[in-house]
Amino acid sequence: MEWFTKFPEMDRNGLREFKKTVDNAFTSFSRNYGEGIENFFDPLLSFLVAFEKLFLNTPWPITIFAILLICWLASRSMIIIAGTFLSFLLIGYFGMWEDTMSTLAIILVATLLCICIGIPIGIAMARSNKVQTLILPILDVMQTIPSFVYLIPVVMLLGIGKVPGLIAVCIYAIPPIVRLTNLGIRLVDKDVLEAAESFGANYWQKLFGVQIPLALPTIFAGVNQTIMMALAMVVIASMIGVQGLGLPVLRAISNQYLALGLMNGLAIVVLAIIFDRVTQRIGKRMQRYKSD
Amino acid sequence: MNNFIKIKNLYKIFGNNTTEALNLVKTGLSKEKLLEKTNCVLGLNNINLNIPKGKIHVIMGLSGSGKSTLIRHLNRLIEPTFGEITIDGVNVLELNNKDLLEYRQKNMSMVFQKFALFPHKTILENISYGLMVQNISEQIYKEKSQFWLKRVGLEGYDNYYPNQLSGGMQQRVGLARALATDAEILLMDEAFSALDPLIRAEMQDVLIDLQLELKKTIVFITHDLDEALKIGERISILRDGFVVQDDNPQNIILNPSDDYVSDFIKDINRSRVIKAKSIMTKSVSIKKENVPIIDSEMVLEEVLQEITKTKNYFVLVKDKKDKIIGRITLNELLTGIQRPRKEIKKYA
Numbered sequence: 001m002e003w004f005t006k007f008p009e010m011d012r013n014g015l016r017e018f019k020k021t022v023d024n025a026f027t028s029f030s031r032n033y034g035e036g037i038e039n040f041f042d043p044l045l046s047f048l049v050a051f052e053k054l055f056l057n058t059p060w061p062i063t064i065f066a067i068l069l070i071c072w073l074a075s076r077s078m079i080i081i082a083g084t085f086l087s088f089l090l091i092g093y094f095g096m097w098e099d100t101m102s103t104l105a106i107i108l109v110a111t112l113l114c115i116c117i118g119i120p121i122g123i124a125m126a127r128s129n130k131v132q133t134l135i136l137p138i139l140d141v142m143q144t145i146p147s148f149v150y151l152i153p154v155v156m157l158l159g160i161g162k163v164p165g166l167i168a169v170c171i172y173a174i175p176p177i178v179r180l181t182n183l184g185i186r187l188v189d190k191d192v193l194e195a196a197e198s199f200g201a202n203y204w205q206k207l208f209g210v211q212i213p214l215a216l217p218t219i220f221a222g223v224n225q226t227i228m229m230a231l232a233m234v235v236i237a238s239m240i241g242v243q244g245l246g247l248p249v250l251r252a253i254s255n256q257y258l259a260l261g262l263m264n265g266l267a268i269v270v271l272a273i274i275f276d277r278v279t280q281r282i283g284k285r286m287q288r289y290k291s292d
Numbered sequence: 293m294n295n296f297i298k299i300k301n302l303y304k305i306f307g308n309n310t311t312e313a314l315n316l317v318k319t320g321l322s323k324e325k326l327l328e329k330t331n332c333v334l335g336l337n338n339i340n341l342n343i344p345k346g347k348i349h350v351i352m353g354l355s356g357s358g359k360s361t362l363i364r365h366l367n368r369l370i371e372p373t374f375g376e377i378t379i380d381g382v383n384v385l386e387l388n389n390k391d392l393l394e395y396r397q398k399n400m401s402m403v404f405q406k407f408a409l410f411p412h413k414t415i416l417e418n419i420s421y422g423l424m425v426q427n428i429s430e431q432i433y434k435e436k437s438q439f440w441l442k443r444v445g446l447e448g449y450d451n452y453y454p455n456q457l458s459g460g461m462q463q464r465v466g467l468a469r470a471l472a473t474d475a476e477i478l479l480m481d482e483a484f485s486a487l488d489p490l491i492r493a494e495m496q497d498v499l500i501d502l503q504l505e506l507k508k509t510i511v512f513i514t515h516d517l518d519e520a521l522k523i524g525e526r527i528s529i530l531r532d533g534f535v536v537q538d539d540n541p542q543n544i545i546l547n548p549s550d551d552y553v554s555d556f557i558k559d560i561n562r563s564r565v566i567k568a569k570s571i572m573t574k575s576v577s578i579k580k581e582n583v584p585i586i587d588s589e590m591v592l593e594e595v596l597q598e599i600t601k602t603k604n605y606f607v608l609v610k611d612k613k614d615k616i617i618g619r620i621t622l623n624e625l626l627t628g629i630q631r632p633r634k635e636i637k638k639y640a
Contacts, residue, residue, distance in 0.1 A: 191404060192411070289455070
């Protein structure tokens with residue numbers, strides 16, 4: 001009756017062998033292909049670096065002006081502009097300007113990457129139920145797996161640095177945009193789609209003329225969520241060598257610097273609020289046709 | 293041109309394993325039995341219809357009778373299980389994907405019950421849609437759309453969005469959108485059913501007006517008999533996916549083919565629908581002294597007014613060329629107005 005009280009588990013040697021085999025297989029894989037994969041991501045690295053340099057090298061008044069201008073174009077709200085202006089002045093005054101710029105750069109690059117990859121995947125899922133059943137569990141895994149777990153293979157493959165950090169952020173942040181693109185397109189009124197079809201519209205005309213424009217508010221909710229999740233990953237990404245506001249937070253945790261942690265943490269919060277309000281405004285403005 | 297649209301032995305069965313179900317239907321299995329036996333739903337059951345060019349052909353039936361399914365076969369928004377559809381000599385079911393798209397663009401357009409306008413496009417862009425899809429130059433389609441916008445009486449609404457317009461106005465846009473492509477065939481799927489009665493009557497007049505000038509082939513779907521009688525030049529009545537009667541409106545009222553049809557027409561105001569020519573006694577040799585002469589298209593209600601003015605209680609009927617073609621006595625008139633005293637049996 002031993003099997004009843006104690007779970008009949010794999011024996012210790014076998015288990016050790018199993019883990020060793022997996023580890024060795026991945027080590028040899030990363031030894032053989034690591035460099036190739038690293039080279040593959042080189043353009044991404046130079047893009048990210050260029051973006052970061054642009055943010056860091058531009059004189060701060062110009063940067064603030066540019067940010068305010070973008071916020072205005074996107075939201076047309078004086079309250080958001082005023083809030084943004086004040087926030088960035090405070091961030092700069094408390095000596096977090098450079099870190100904030102680095103964080104902004106990686107967030108923007110990660111979001112762009114997620115949009116470029118996520119929206120086509122979402123469209124493919126909306127087009128075919130088979131693709132949807134295939135992708136949905138993958139998204140579930142990406143959203144629930146503890147981020148440290150996929151940091152291990154990423155670091156083994158690509159080492160410590162900006163690109164693995166960026167990839168980690170993207171893995172965490174991409175599911176909402178994929179899901180909401182899929183959902184948005186599937187929720188488009190069947191009658192309207194049928195009307196387009198009855199006039200002889202082909203697949204692409206339906207997609208770009210009817211489905212995506214009508215799904216845009218939902219897709220934008222996805223972009224908003226993706227940005228929020230990317231910001232949430234900033235601290236964890238800093239563990240593998242990403243510059244920015246996460247690094248001081250990490251330092252503050254290990255040294256128990258309360259003020260440092262609070263300041264940088266709040267700076268992240270402020271960025272999140274600005275991004276959120278601005279993107280929500282864009283989403284609302286896209287639905288102008290709904291108001292009377 | 294009597295057989296502009298020809299539908300032959302058309303069947304539609306929804307569900308899995310339709311080939312087996314089709315064979316069962318062909319042996320005469322009813323809709324309910326089929327559902328019980330194969331879990332398939334019988335949509336259309338051996339439809340044979342000829343629709344003439346340049347007329348308004350009404351397809352009528354209660355909900356679930358398959359009328360919306362039938363109209364969607366004409367532009368293949370729904371694929372048939374079996375059968376043939378020829379339109380102006382073209383076998384529609386054999387068109388490949390590319391040709392089908394072109395066929396929908398050029399030859400037929402559709403008006404929908406719930407309008408189905410594009411909410412994110414302005415009124416003018418909505419009307420232009422069928423032309424935009426064909427990659428016609430912007431200048432031309434804007435001009436055409438402006439023309440149709442005016443024609444349906446919505447001048448100046450170019451830059452509004454659909455939800456800023458009332459239901460009736462939205463359906464005018466739907467109509468303009470369908471007319472803008474100059475397609476020969478207009479499919480109207482319960483186009484006016486979602487409108488309130490006054491607006492509905494108004495839209496029916498708009499359609500009749502337009503049709504006098506355009507002479508399109510219109511397939512009009514409705515569940516409303518008054519509407520069917522008002523605009524239809526021919527009416528097909530559908531029940532459970534089967535055509536029970538395909539006739540002109542006068543005949544449908546005077547000679548319903550079965551109890552289902554008589555049930556349909558039992559509440560109709562006959563004196564407002566039946567025309568003089570349908571009940572008159574044909575005769576050519578009649579003296580014309582002191583007897584009122586009425587038009588053959590006059591409805592019985594009007595004939596009644598005429599006949600009561602006379603002493604002898606009878607009138608003469610003339611055709612469009614002012615030729616006397618028959619007479620109506622008071623007795624004949626009353627028989628025409630009176631509903632046939634037939635027990636209305638329950639149809640199977």
